[in-house]
Amino acid sequence: xxxxxxxxxxxxxxxxxxxxxxxxxxxxxxxxxxxxxxxxxxxxxxxxxxxxxxxxxxxxxxxxxxxxxxxxxxxxxxxxxxxxxxxxxxxxxxxxxxxxxxxxxxxxxxxxxxxxxxxxxxxxxxxxxxxxxxxxxxxxxxxxxxxxxxxxxxxxxxxxxxxxxxxxxxxxxxxxxxxxxxxxxxxxxxxxxxxxxxxxxxxxxxxxxx
Numbered sequence: 001x002x003x004x005x006x007x008x009x010x011x012x013x014x015x016x017x018x019x020x021x022x023x024x025x026x027x028x029x030x031x032x033x034x035x036x037x038x039x040x041x042x043x044x045x046x047x048x049x050x051x052x053x054x055x056x057x058x059x060x061x062x063x064x065x066x067x068x069x070x071x072x073x074x075x076x077x078x079x080x081x082x083x084x085x086x087x088x089x090x091x092x093x094x095x096x097x098x099x100x101x102x103x104x105x106x107x108x109x110x111x112x113x114x115x116x117x118x119x120x121x122x123x124x125x126x127x128x129x130x131x132x133x134x135x136x137x138x139x140x141x142x143x144x145x146x147x148x149x150x151x152x153x154x155x156x157x158x159x160x161x162x163x164x165x166x167x168x169x170x171x172x173x174x175x176x177x178x179x180x181x182x183x184x185x186x187x188x189x190x191x192x193x194x195x196x197x198x199x200x201x202x203x204x205x206x207x208x209x210x
Contacts, residue, residue: 002170002202003183004192012199012207015050016125029120040101041120043127044109046204048100051132054198055190058096062089075100108134108148115139115149116157125208126162129201130154133169136190166205 023032023042032046033039052075062073062085071085072078074096078085091099108131113119119127134148141147148154151172156165173187194200 002167002192003173003188006167006170006192006202006206008207008210009193009199009203012050012125012204013210015199015204016046016208019046019049019124030124038098038101040105041109041127043120043124043131044101044105046124047128047131047135048097048104050199050204051128051190051201052100052104052135053097055132055136058093060091060093060096062087077103104131104135108139111139112148116154119157122157123162123205123208125205126157126165128208129166129169129205130157132201133172133191137172162209163206166202166209169205170202 019032019042020030022034023030023045025031026039030042031039032042032044056075058075059073062071064070064087065072068078070078071087071089073080073085073089074091077096077099080089080099109127112127112130112134116122116130119130130148130153133151133153138147140149151169153165153168156162156168170188170191173183173191174181175184175187176182189195189198190200191202192200193203
């Protein structure tokens with residue numbers, strides 16, 4: 001169960017409306033684009049703009065992650081065009097944005113369309129929640145630590161129980177290993193109702209149902 005009451009918000013509705021205003025149907029899929037930018041699924045644009053970018057950091061010059069023991073750049077990217085990030089790499093904010101759109105489409109959105117039938121036809125806020133969750137804790141996982149495709153939220157989405165799916169995703173609020181695994185307030189905020197500056201995933205999800 002979520003720690004906080006999950007409810008829709010005007011800010012989340014505005015975020016959804018902003019993406020829908022630049023979207024059109026292409027091949028049966030709602031695509032969003034701006035002049036000079038590639039068209040991507042509208043749900044990807046919503047997940048990136050409203051969830052992933054606000055909650056993830058941005059690094060324009062590659063830096064060494066002492067925990068994962070590798071270089072990363074932009075929004076936590078460790079691979080660019082299939083090659084490992086190395087010391088001294090630099091990108092602009094706009095380049096990082098395009099890299100992120102491409103990666104989220106290929107590595108998270110497309111796998112979700114394969115594990116959830118008619119995923120692209122689900123409510124856009126629900127799609128964005130699942131995409132953002134998959135980006136944060138993975139698409140696939142194990143029985144002990146499921147990814148987005150094995151989650152209760154995904155099962156409820158398949159069953160058409162969308163409001164329940166929005167709430168179910170809030171269970172992914174823990175970090176750590178073994179006995180050290182515990183609820184983390186930052187993840188509670190991200191999964192549920194966000195904070196003053198950022199929209200929560202469940203908040204965005206239920207706002208798209210009304």
